[in-house]
Amino acid sequence: MIFSSLYFLCIFLPLFLLIFYLSRGDLRKWVIVLFSAFFYAWGAPVFIFFLLASSIIDFFLAKQFEPGVNNRKTFLGLSIVLNVGLLAYFKYANFFVDNFSILSDAVGFGTFSIEEVILPIGISFFTFQKISYALDVYYGRNKPLDSFLDYLLYIMMFPQLIAGPIVRFNDVSEQIRNYRENKLNDKVEGVYRFIIGLGKKVLLANTFAEVAETINRIPIDNLPLADSWLGILAYTFQIYYDFAGYSDMAIGLGLMLGIRFPENFNFPYLSRSITEFWQRWHMTLGAWMRDYLYIPLGGNRVSKTRVYFNLLIVFLISGFWHGAAWNFVIWGLFHGFFLMIERAWLGKLLKKLPSIIQILYTFFVVVISWVFFSMEFSDAIAYLGKMFSFGKIPLYTKVSNKVVFTFALGILFAFLAPKQKQLNFFNSAIGRISLKPSLSLLTYPVFILILVLSFMVLMTSDFNPFIYYRF
Amino acid sequence: MRQSLAYILVFSFILLLSAPLVFELWLDKGDIKPLKGTFRKAKPMKLNWDNWVNKEWQQRQEEIVKKNLKIKPSVVRLQHEMDYQLFDVYHMGDLLVGKDGYYFSWGWADKRCCVNTLDQDSTRIFVKKLKKLSNLYRKKGKYMRVIIVPSKEEIFSDKLPDEYAYDNPDNDYRRYKKLLDEYKVEYWDLLEFYRGIMDTASHPIYSPTSVHWTKYGTSFTIFKLLDDMDAFFGNRMNQLTVEGRKLSQFVHKDGDTEATLNLLSRIDTSSNFMYLDYGVKRKENAFRPKVITIGDSYYGNIRECEMLPEIYADHSKFLYYYSKVHLIHNNKTKRVKDLNIENEFKKADAFILLNSSHNLKNFPFGFQYDIDKVIKALESQ
Numbered sequence A: 001m002i003f004s005s006l007y008f009l010c011i012f013l014p015l016f017l018l019i020f021y022l023s024r025g026d027l028r029k030w031v032i033v034l035f036s037a038f039f040y041a042w043g044a045p046v047f048i049f050f051l052l053a054s055s056i057i058d059f060f061l062a063k064q065f066e067p068g069v070n071n072r073k074t075f076l077g078l079s080i081v082l083n084v085g086l087l088a089y090f091k092y093a094n095f096f097v098d099n100f101s102i103l104s105d106a107v108g109f110g111t112f113s114i115e116e117v118i119l120p121i122g123i124s125f126f127t128f129q130k131i132s133y134a135l136d137v138y139y140g141r142n143k144p145l146d147s148f149l150d151y152l153l154y155i156m157m158f159p160q161l162i163a164g165p166i167v168r169f170n171d172v173s174e175q176i177r178n179y180r181e182n183k184l185n186d187k188v189e190g191v192y193r194f195i196i197g198l199g200k201k202v203l204l205a206n207t208f209a210e211v212a213e214t215i216n217r218i219p220i221d222n223l224p225l226a227d228s229w230l231g232i233l234a235y236t237f238q239i240y241y242d243f244a245g246y247s248d249m250a251i252g253l254g255l256m257l258g259i260r261f262p263e264n265f266n267f268p269y270l271s272r273s274i275t276e277f278w279q280r281w282h283m284t285l286g287a288w289m290r291d292y293l294y295i296p297l298g299g300n301r302v303s304k305t306r307v308y309f310n311l312l313i314v315f316l317i318s319g320f321w322h323g324a325a326w327n328f329v330i331w332g333l334f335h336g337f338f339l340m341i342e343r344a345w346l347g348k349l350l351k352k353l354p355s356i357i358q359i360l361y362t363f364f365v366v367v368i369s370w371v372f373f374s375m376e377f378s379d380a381i382a383y384l385g386k387m388f389s390f391g392k393i394p395l396y397t398k399v400s401n402k403v404v405f406t407f408a409l410g411i412l413f414a415f416l417a418p419k420q421k422q423l424n425f426f427n428s429a430i431g432r433i434s435l436k437p438s439l440s441l442l443t444y445p446v447f448i449l450i451l452v453l454s455f456m457v458l459m460t461s462d463f464n465p466f467i468y469y470r471f
Numbered sequence B: 001m002r003q004s005l006a007y008i009l010v011f012s013f014i015l016l017l018s019a020p021l022v023f024e025l026w027l028d029k030g031d032i033k034p035l036k037g038t039f040r041k042a043k044p045m046k047l048n049w050d051n052w053v054n055k056e057w058q059q060r061q062e063e064i065v066k067k068n069l070k071i072k073p074s075v076v077r078l079q080h081e082m083d084y085q086l087f088d089v090y091h092m093g094d095l096l097v098g099k100d101g102y103y104f105s106w107g108w109a110d111k112r113c114c115v116n117t118l119d120q121d122s123t124r125i126f127v128k129k130l131k132k133l134s135n136l137y138r139k140k141g142k143y144m145r146v147i148i149v150p151s152k153e154e155i156f157s158d159k160l161p162d163e164y165a166y167d168n169p170d171n172d173y174r175r176y177k178k179l180l181d182e183y184k185v186e187y188w189d190l191l192e193f194y195r196g197i198m199d200t201a202s203h204p205i206y207s208p209t210s211v212h213w214t215k216y217g218t219s220f221t222i223f224k225l226l227d228d229m230d231a232f233f234g235n236r237m238n239q240l241t242v243e244g245r246k247l248s249q250f251v252h253k254d255g256d257t258e259a260t261l262n263l264l265s266r267i268d269t270s271s272n273f274m275y276l277d278y279g280v281k282r283k284e285n286a287f288r289p290k291v292i293t294i295g296d297s298y299y300g301n302i303r304e305c306e307m308l309p310e311i312y313a314d315h316s317k318f319l320y321y322y323s324k325v326h327l328i329h330n331n332k333t334k335r336v337k338d339l340n341i342e343n344e345f346k347k348a349d350a351f352i353l354l355n356s357s358h359n360l361k362n363f364p365f366g367f368q369y370d371i372d373k374v375i376k377a378l379e380s381q
Helices: A006-022 A026-043 A047-062 A072-106 A123-138 A148-156 A169-177 A184-216 A225-257 A274-280 A283-294 A304-322 A326-352 A355-374 A377-387 A401-415 A420-430 A437-460 B002-017 B019-026 B049-053 B056-067 B072-087 B106-113 B120-139 B172-182 B191-200 B215-232 B252-260 B297-303 B341-347 B367-379
Strands: B095-097 B103-105 B143-149 B187-189 B239-248 B273-281 B291-295 B317-320 B324-327 B333-335 B350-356
Touching (some): A006 A026, A006 A437, A006 B002, A006 B056, A026 A047, A026 A148, A047 A072, A072 A123, A123 A148, A123 A169, A148 A169, A184 A225, A184 A401, A225 A377, A274 A283, A274 A326, A274 A355, A283 A304, A304 A326, A401 B072, A437 B002, A437 B072, B095 B106, B106 B172, B120 B143, B120 B172, B120 B350, B143 B172, B172 B187, B187 B191, B191 B215, B215 B252, B215 B273, B215 B297, B297 B350, B341 B367
Parallel strands (some): B143 B187, B143 B350, B291 B317
Antiparallel strands (some): B095 B103, B317 B324, B324 B333
16 A cells, blocks of 8 residues: 555545544554554555564664663674564565576576565665664664554554655654644644645656656667657656655655654755765665764765775665665665765866756766666666667657646756745745644645645556555 | 634545545445446455455455546546646547547557558468358358448548558558459448548548447448348348438447547537438338348447348347357347357358458457358358
């Protein structure tokens, strides 16, 4: 069940909100956890038991991490090994076995295989949250939660359970510990935020996805230049609105429930360097990697060579986190390489150039990186070949007025970030109802329209993919 | 005030989310015009441990919400209308928008200009057997007619988009005709016949927004065929007559493409469509031939001529794509494979093979596998 499915929107969400708002006190936590368990079991009926069991173990292990407890390092090691081990097994076992098999065959030992391991949905996200909890408790940034219910609330809350944002324990520990009735303003802001996300996902991302899919079906050998660019640009906007839309929905749902999740996107295609891009794209993954991997590796306080090496390691793992396939590894290394050269010399050079050039440079590198992200390496090379070959230029794919309109909107919303003043005005209009109730009323019909249009598209079209669901 | 305003906003959001379910309880089935085309409903499934674990039940529940909501047809129509009005987007797979508001089948237009799908070798064998069947029929005093109805893409080829305008001299239609000529199988190619009618007809013979010929357009073939058959059988058949005429906007299949677009508004608003009220001039001891017709969807309007059961024998049959059997005297259908095809042909007085000119992919739709049996049965009769 994804947030943009009619089942979620028409049945699960209204039922949940109704029961949630009718309940009081700690009962609300139970409502969230029970609905979250059902939400997860809907898509992973067997793995819910695995998630619950591993959560019980993690919760009790973390009790042993507190400063002053004997052997706490051993318990931390146990917790990390357990979580990373499970992630490695479920997510990467097939990949490693397949690759070792190819290698073994190449050196004459023949092939071997294992039964296919099924990936539990959301494992990449909740494992990172569990590790975050363990490390934050271990390093004394936070005390472990007293109640298992609170721990389940942190790990299993359905808005962020299967596709993030990756909420570091530090970000929400106080909110969970002192969980109480959320402000009415937050609820209204949550509603608006959810609708914005739904609109991004359904009205924009799905239209871009149809274009990307149509072009993806053309054999690469026959792909004309213009179509190859249209295809990858459509994918570039699809993945942004897909994931950013989903994150907005998650943040909106969090607000409706009384938890403020960290932001995940901040106009990433407006970045002036790849370094900045990673401060604006999937920000919660970037923050997690920084806090729990880059800094423990030495961060910036080591030699230049070591910093470059750390960057490559972080981005190798970031790439691999996205999926057990070589294209993700290459995608990660590709970004890591640009981060490295920006730190070495390109960054200084870029700063001397006009902003528009910096933005175009970053956008260009990111678009190229999506080629690696979206297809196997050999296909990606062939696809890039088509993007830069000037043989067949004309656009063969039929582009409807609707697609042109969606592209215009997509570009507008991706590149025209509001200034702080406008953002404040907008926030006051959509969220801070106590400040500007009249504005809230004025903007409300616009949001209702987005909701109704999204419903219409969802009922009409069978096409509703979600890229980050498989991570 | 502010507090209650916020409550209203949040509550109305929840209400809006549940609106489709509220409509589910409120709307009556009869209130909603069903959608045309490939919209299928999902069947409910009983929950058990197995279908929960393999997620079949969950998927079915999601499908039910997606496909079966009573409000869906209205929402789909509204969405289609908006896309059509605002963006000129049509939600239909096999649609080619031509010049001056003419709609075509993309697949059939493609077969006219660019793609061959008729297998020449197997069709040659079939046509050879068809000749043999025709000889046998003639010998036994039975009537047989092969008819090629001009596809809309052929007769309105000047309205096709430029990229489909090429008249391929070696397309399926011409290959089929060449084979019929080569083996001297008698056939009617109705292209010139209809071109002649269209020069003088003041009502649509083919509608701009349909795939097929109109009911009025079909009537010319019905009369031509029945007259020919009657002459063959010695003028002993009941005669089809026209008792009245009515002008209106298109009804039923005369705008089938437009209907399949599932819009709220009408595209073709012309009131110039002619609908005939048929009657029958009965003859004493009239001969009512048992007629077997094999054909594509173009025979639909012939089958729906409400007086045909008075002219054909009761056990006459229409074999749609040689797959589904439409009976002449009621609306029941069955499968061709459940028929004793040898008996059907033995008892038949007339056989008509009717197909539109650019729908020859998979032609003759399976009859090629049974024609030997039919010939053998007729030879031994």
